[in-house]
Amino acid sequence: MLPRTLLIFASATLGACNPVVGAPLDIANLGRVIGSYAHSLMDTLESSIGNHSARPKRLERETVPYGGNESPGTIVVRTNERRLYFVLADKKAIRYPVGVGRIGKQWQGRAEIDGAYVQPAWSPTAEMKRENPTLPSLISGGAPNNPMGARALTLSGGKYAIHGTNRPESVGRDASYGCLRMFNDHIIDLYGRVSVGTKVFVTRGS
Numbered sequence: 001m002l003p004r005t006l007l008i009f010a011s012a013t014l015g016a017c018n019p020v021v022g023a024p025l026d027i028a029n030l031g032r033v034i035g036s037y038a039h040s041l042m043d044t045l046e047s048s049i050g051n052h053s054a055r056p057k058r059l060e061r062e063t064v065p066y067g068g069n070e071s072p073g074t075i076v077v078r079t080n081e082r083r084l085y086f087v088l089a090d091k092k093a094i095r096y097p098v099g100v101g102r103i104g105k106q107w108q109g110r111a112e113i114d115g116a117y118v119q120p121a122w123s124p125t126a127e128m129k130r131e132n133p134t135l136p137s138l139i140s141g142g143a144p145n146n147p148m149g150a151r152a153l154t155l156s157g158g159k160y161a162i163h164g165t166n167r168p169e170s171v172g173r174d175a176s177y178g179c180l181r182m183f184n185d186h187i188i189d190l191y192g193r194v195s196v197g198t199k200v201f202v203t204r205g206s
Helices: 004-009 029-047 128-133 184-191
Strands: 062-065 076-077 083-086 092-097 109-118 152-153 161-163 174-175 200-205
Touching: 092 184, 152 184, 161 184
Parallel strands: 076 200
Antiparallel strands: 062 092, 076 083, 083 092, 109 152, 109 200, 152 161
């Protein structure tokens, strides 16, 4: 189990698609500890995200051939495919389904992971509050109605994140304000493979 101080630090508040966070959690030297902790949560999280066997095969995580030129360890998101690729060696990648921005909210560009958070708290952006004034000002980390899910990887620029979700039905769709949503078990897996500084490329794809 992670030290209590780390758990408290990792619950910094995030506003989805416009994260509001304190100093980012640098996981470069904590990967083994966090990875162990993440795997220990799997059984508990599976009960909250539904039966994996009920997912369509197209929404499963899988290792696939990869023809891009990015270095191993890079994240590539293809919004037209609604897929995220974590590049491996030997021209392969792990492919995950993602929820991407709705029409008018999608974006393309380069970024780096600048923070990594376990069960982050969440507060809505001003735009979200205008669209839905009944939203609470803060939802604590780990709450069933927290839209950030089990993990969040914030991206440089301070506006977007790759994160879990409490709405698994939105994965594989155009559904967000620009953030990239993943199944909770998938974001836990990706979280254990990356570090602060990991390069992220978001493109429309083919």
